Structures are given as C-alpha cells and as structure tokens.
Amino acid sequence: xxxxxxxxxxxxxxxxEERKKVKRNPIYIILDNVLDxxxxxxxxxxxxxxxxxxxxxxxxxxxPPNHRIKKASINTTEWVAWSYSPTTVGAxxxxxxxxxNLKVYAIEQxxxxxxxxxxxxxxxxxxxxxxxxxxxxKEVLELCDAxxxxxxxxxxxxxxxxxxxxxxxxxxxxxxx
Amino acid sequence: xxxxxxxxxxxxxxxxEERKKVKRNPIYIILDNVLDxxxxxxxxxxxxxxxxxxxxxxxxxxxPPNHRIKKASINTTEWVAWSYSPTTVGAxxxxxxxxxNLKVYAIEQxxxxxxxxxxxxxxxxxxxxxxxxxxxxKEVLELCDAxxxxxxxxxxxxxxxxxxxxxxxxxxxxxxx
Numbered sequence: 001x002x003x004x005x006x007x008x009x010x011x012x013x014x015x016x017e018e019r020k021k022v023k024r025n026p027i028y029i030i031l032d033n034v035l036d037x038x039x040x041x042x043x044x045x046x047x048x049x050x051x052x053x054x055x056x057x058x059x060x061x062x063x064p065p066n067h068r069i070k071k072a073s074i075n076t077t078e079w080v081a082w083s084y085s086p087t088t089v090g091a092x093x094x095x096x097x098x099x100x101n102l103k104v105y106a107i108e109q110x111x112x113x114x115x116x117x118x119x120x121x122x123x124x125x126x127x128x129x130x131x132x133x134x135x136x137x138k139e140v141l142e143l144c145d146a147x148x149x150x151x152x153x154x155x156x157x158x159x160x161x162x163x164x165x166x167x168x169x170x171x172x173x174x175x176x177x
Numbered sequence: 178x179x180x181x182x183x184x185x186x187x188x189x190x191x192x193x194e195e196r197k198k199v200k201r202n203p204i205y206i207i208l209d210n211v212l213d214x215x216x217x218x219x220x221x222x223x224x225x226x227x228x229x230x231x232x233x234x235x236x237x238x239x240x241p242p243n244h245r246i247k248k249a250s251i252n253t254t255e256w257v258a259w260s261y262s263p264t265t266v267g268a269x270x271x272x273x274x275x276x277x278n279l280k281v282y283a284i285e286q287x288x289x290x291x292x293x294x295x296x297x298x299x300x301x302x303x304x305x306x307x308x309x310x311x312x313x314x315k316e317v318l319e320l321c322d323a324x325x326x327x328x329x330x331x332x333x334x335x336x337x338x339x340x341x342x343x344x345x346x347x348x349x350x351x352x353x354x
Binding site: 005014040045047052152153156158160167 | 182191195196199200202216219222224225226227228247251253256257259287294327328329330331332333334335336339340341343344350351354
C-alpha cells in the first residue's frame with residue numbers, strides 16, 4: 001500500500017484503490033460528546049493510524065463535513081468509516097447487537113478504573129472517550145466492560161482526549177501486531 | 178500531593194508547596210522547531226503528566242509567556258521547568274555536558290528508526306520531537322543515540338507531534354514505574 005505524508009494528503013484525495021488496501025482492525029472508536037472539532041479531527045487521524053474499523057460520533061460531537069475536523073484529520077475523514085448517533089448509549093446498544101462478543105472499554109478516571117497497561121484487551125473492541133471537561137457520562141460507563149485510566153505523575157489530573165486515546169490505542173495494537 | 182482538574186488549574190495558580198511535592202523524573206523533552214503553539218502548550222501538559230525534569234524549546238519554537246501555549250498547557254507552563262536555546266544542536270550539546278550518561282532518543286521516521294516499543298530505554302533520557310512537517314532535523318538526529326518510530330497501519334504516515342510524544346513518554350514511564 002502506498003503511504004502518504006500529511007502534506008500530500010492535504011493536497012489530494014487518496015485513490016479508492018489505495019484506501020481499499022488498508023486491512024481494517026476490529027477497533028471501534030466512540031466519541032461521547034467530544035465537543036472540540038480539533039479533537040474530533042485528530043481522532044480521525046488516529047483512527048486511520050491504527051486502521052480502526054469505524055469512528056462513531058455521538059451526541060454533541062460535530063460531524064463531517066466540517067472544515068476544522070477535516071483540517072485536523074488531515075483529510076482522513078475522506079476514507080475513515082464513521083457514523084453518527086444522537087446518543088452514546090444508543091450507539092453502544094446498536095454496536096453490541098451488531099458485533100458479537102464486542103468488549104467495550106471507556107478511557108476515564110473512575111473508582112472502577114484499572115491502569116490502561118494492565119488490561120488484557122480482547123477483540124473486537126470499542127474504546128469510548130468523552131467530553132473534554134465532564135469525561136465519559138455515567139450511563140455510558142455502566143455499559144462498559146471495563147474502565148481504563150492512564151497514570152498521572154504531575155499536578156494536573158488529565159490529558160488531552162486525543163493524547164489519551166492515542167496512548168491506549170497503541171497499547172491495544174500491541175495485542176494485534 | 179493535591180491533584181487538580183483542568184478547570185481548577187485554569188482558574189488558579191498552583192501553590193508553590195504543591196508544585197514542590199512533585200517528584201521529578203529524569204526525562205528531558207526537547208522541541209526542535211515545533212512551530213504550532215497549540216502543540217507546544219500540549220507538550221507542557223504532557224511534561225507535567227509524566228513529571229518530566231524539563232522542557233527545552235529550541236529554534237523557532239515559541240516560548241512562554243504566550244497566550245495560546247498557556248491555554249493549551251492548561252497553565253502547566255507555570256510550574257514545568259523550561260529553557261530556550263537558539264539551536265537544538267546547542268541545547269543537546271549543553272545538556273549532554275551537564276547530565277552524565279544522558280541517552281538521547283529522537284521520535285522520527287528514519288532509515289535508522291526502531292519501533293518505539295522495542296527499545297530498552299535508559300535514564301536519564303532526552304526525547305526529541307521536531308517540526309510539524311519536516312520532523313527532527315538531520316544534524317539533530319546525528320546527535321541522538323537512537324531514533325524511535327511509531328508503527329502506522331493506515332494510509333497517512335504520521336501522527337500529531339503531541340500524540341507521538343505522549344505514546345513514547347508513557348512507554349518510557351513503564352520502565353520507571
């Protein structure tokens with residue numbers, strides 16, 4: 001498969017035959033009210049990087065076509081599969097009914113959380129990230145098989161949503177590659 | 178140590194006694210001409226997250242005080258130690274002369290690159306990230322003990338600089354924690 005640099009991606013549409021050569025991994029990325037379009041775009045870029053099966057945008061999360069999402073995604077919105085659901089709960093229920101044995105992991109700090117690198121990730125997998133301030137909502141957490149968190153050594157308690165997702169996605173990919 | 182949420186951090190200055198309680202890890206983060214102030218700010222946030230010893234801003238990288246850096250850093254610029262060097266080569270030479278047995282790793286795609294998760298990271302450590310389009314410059318790569326890269330499974334060849342650094346930093350932290 002031909003790989004392309006961001007500057008090339010921004011300037012062109014990737015030919016369909018190239019996009020079809022990507023072997024998709026059984027990973028679903030669910031955005032529970034991620035409101036910043038820059039984050040949403042960057043998550044598309046990440047979804048392409050790990051060749052995720054699909055991105056599911058939920059609730060208040062903006063959807064393509066959106067200039068800021070497209071730019072931050074460096075055009076990966078053009079070929080990463082995505083869908084929209086008015087509610088994250090509905091999206092998860094639908095996905096669980098469609099994908100047998102789906103395991104759902106939220107990335108969140110919670111009393112139930114376990115360190116992200118101590119989890120035996122099982123596929124197919126759905127990873128849920130949440131609102132920039134409020135995180136993943138309670139009713140969504142209740143639908144998750146596990147909640148994973150990233151340890152923090154400083155003063156601040158949290159990471160940017162795209163950084164958190166990147167760290168967990170590449171940990172998850174170690175089990176597949 | 179009292180941990181604080183972004184919303185709290187944005188609203189206040191962290192008391193000096195709290196900042197002093199952070200045990201710093203022997204990690205230096207070097208920005209070789211990172212030009213986007215949003216990336217620079219987010220890297221400060223990451224530096225706090227892993228309690229890095231210092232961030233070194235080089236060349237065309239903007240320095241605090243800068244509104245966009247401060248905002249993206251969620252105020253971590255107020256306590257994460259940093260310095261500026263006109264050249265990254267100079268910064269690395271100075272750091273190597275000050276810190277004995279420092280190992281320097283660039284995050285870059287290069288013929289010399291090895292997968293980031295197959296490296297036996299040795300401390301004290303310096304991690305170098307580069308310009309958003311051009312990456313880490315050749316003369317800087319020559320000063321590095323190793324070059325690490327993150328595998329990519331999609332069409333696009335690269336990740337955002339803050340995401341790449343986050344993935345490698347948290348891999349590095351597994352050796353310390």
